[in-house]
Amino acid sequence: xxxxxxxxxxxxxxxLPWWFSVIFIIGAxxxxxxxxxxxxxxxxIDALYGTKFGLYGFxxxxxxxxxxxxxxxxxxxxxxxx
Amino acid sequence: xxxxxxxxxxLKKSRKVTAIVVFFLIVLYAVHFFFxxxxxxxxxxxxxxxxxxxxxxxxxxxxxxNTIKSKSNLTLENERLTAxxxxxxxxxxxLESLRRENEELKAALGRKPEGDVILAVVLVxxxxxxxxxIIIDRGTRDGLEAGNMVxxxxxxxxxxxxxxxxxxxxxxxxxxxxxxxxIAFDDSSTRAEATGRGGGNFSAxxxxxxxxKEGDTVIFPDIEPHVFGIVGKVVVDSADSFSNIFFRSxxxxxxxxxxxxxxSP
Numbered sequence: 001x002x003x004x005x006x007x008x009x010x011x012x013x014x015x016l017p018w019w020f021s022v023i024f025i026i027g028a029x030x031x032x033x034x035x036x037x038x039x040x041x042x043x044x045i046d047a048l049y050g051t052k053f054g055l056y057g058f059x060x061x062x063x064x065x066x067x068x069x070x071x072x073x074x075x076x077x078x079x080x081x082x
Numbered sequence: 083x084x085x086x087x088x089x090x091x092x093l094k095k096s097r098k099v100t101a102i103v104v105f106f107l108i109v110l111y112a113v114h115f116f117f118x119x120x121x122x123x124x125x126x127x128x129x130x131x132x133x134x135x136x137x138x139x140x141x142x143x144x145x146x147x148n149t150i151k152s153k154s155n156l157t158l159e160n161e162r163l164t165a166x167x168x169x170x171x172x173x174x175x176x177l178e179s180l181r182r183e184n185e186e187l188k189a190a191l192g193r194k195p196e197g198d199v200i201l202a203v204v205l206v207x208x209x210x211x212x213x214x215x216i217i218i219d220r221g222t223r224d225g226l227e228a229g230n231m232v233x234x235x236x237x238x239x240x241x242x243x244x245x246x247x248x249x250x251x252x253x254x255x256x257x258x259x260x261x262x263x264x265i266a267f268d269d270s271s272t273r274a275e276a277t278g279r280g281g282g283n284f285s286a287x288x289x290x291x292x293x294x295k296e297g298d299t300v301i302f303p304d305i306e307p308h309v310f311g312i313v314g315k316v317v318v319d320s321a322d323s324f325s326n327i328f329f330r331s332x333x334x335x336x337x338x339x340x341x342x343x344x345x346s347p
Contacts (some may be wrong), residue, residue: 014129018212036103036159043114047121048129049211051252055280056260062212063111 002032009041013048021045025066029073042066119245126217126250133205133217168243188305197343198225199233199342205250208336214255214280216241221249225345231308233342239308240282243343251343255335256310257282265310267327268299274327276300276310282331284311289335290318290325300329 005028012021021041029035040062055061113120122227202218211217220226230243232253241255261278265286272292276284288294300311311329318325 014132015210017209019209034100034103036107038108040110043110044121044125045239047114047118048125048215049206049213049215049252051213051215051254051258052118053254053258053261055213055258056268060115063114 006037009037013041013045018045022065026069026073029070030077033077034074035070038066038070039063054079085172103298119247122245122250122252123247126247130205130219130250134219191204198347199344200226202251202341202343203343204338207338208281214241214258214282215244216253216255216335216337216338216341218251218253218343219249220343221251223248226251226343227346230346231344233344234310235339236342237309238331238333239310240303240331240333240335240338240341246330253341255282255331257284257331257335263310264303265300266303267294267313268307269300270294270298273303276329282333282335284329284331286327286329287324288327290323292325294325294327 005024009010009024010062012024025035025038029038041061042045042065045062046060048062050059052059058064161182191241200220202220204216205219206217208214208216218232226246228243228246231239232241232243234240239256241253243251244254245252254261255278256276257278257280259280260279263272263276263278265276265284266273267288270293272288272294274286274288276286279285284300286300294316296313296316298313299309300313301307302310309332311331313327313329316325317328319330
């Protein structure tokens with residue numbers, strides 16, 4: 001399941017609009033325990049598509065956003081039970 | 083009775099694993115921070131093959147879709163396009179004559195643009211790329227360098243090459259959010275600083291009495307001026323002596339399939 005999810009996310013980063021990757025990663029952080037790969041994908045997106053100009057001068061937007069998503073959803077996941 | 087608490091080995095192990103993973107992520111990030119070209123130089127050759135394959139698959143489906151279009155629709159479209167081409171040809175004749183005259187005058191004064199123009203195929207564009215960037219299939223092997231200007235639709239300046247690899251390059255659009263570029267308004271000769279707003283959109287501030295209006299052409303001031311954008315909206319506050327001008331690039335960055343890169347001689 002985890003490997004299939006990782007392949008899906010990697011393909012979405014290369015081929016699909018960026019919001020698909022974000023949705024998949026949020027879903028993976030919810031459903032997979034300790035989905036550290038989210039941060040790796042953030043670094044990968046910034047490396048593949050980002051430039052020194054970034055967004056308003058910040059070049060590591062996706063790394064930062066995915067770290068926040070990972071931390072927040074880890075806490076949320078721990079407090080939820082299903 | 084006093085019982086000694088058993089050490090929680092599972093928790094200890096979990097913490098150890100977490101620490102190792104966090105350390106690994108920090109190393110990954112540090113590599114990207116200090117050597118920003120490292121990951122792209124590994125991933126572009128791998129991903130480049132996949133992007134090319136994806137293009138051929140998508141291209142096949144697109145061609146298959148075209149063949150099942152109804153013949154009557156195609157005939158109508160053909161007639162409309164023929165009429166449009168005839169009208170454009172007449173305009174082009176005048177434009178070509180003016181361009182030649184312009185070049186002759188510049189050559190007489192010893193001023194002419196330097197460098198050759200090469201065509202590049204766009205491999206990745208927004209919305210796949212979340213930033214305002216595209217990846218093209220030309221690189222150092224073709225003579226590209228960081229800072230080369232990139233054009234679409236023949237004469238519309240859209241961005242500059244920021245990173246060059248062996249067979250791929252990354253191009254940042256001038257509309258990258260927050261990026262500033264000097265521009266001029268063709269009709270009023272007013273100069274201003276354009277700020278990128280993403281997706282081919284820009285904003286600029288100019289004196290309220292500069293006479294800039296919707297539909298005016300925005301150019302990039304150079305020895306050979308290039309179209310930079312078309313003014314879409316001018317917002318004038320009666321209490322302010324400046325107006326906010328919103329314009330967009332004539333090229334739709336979501337549809338660009340080919341670009342031209344002017345390389346240094």
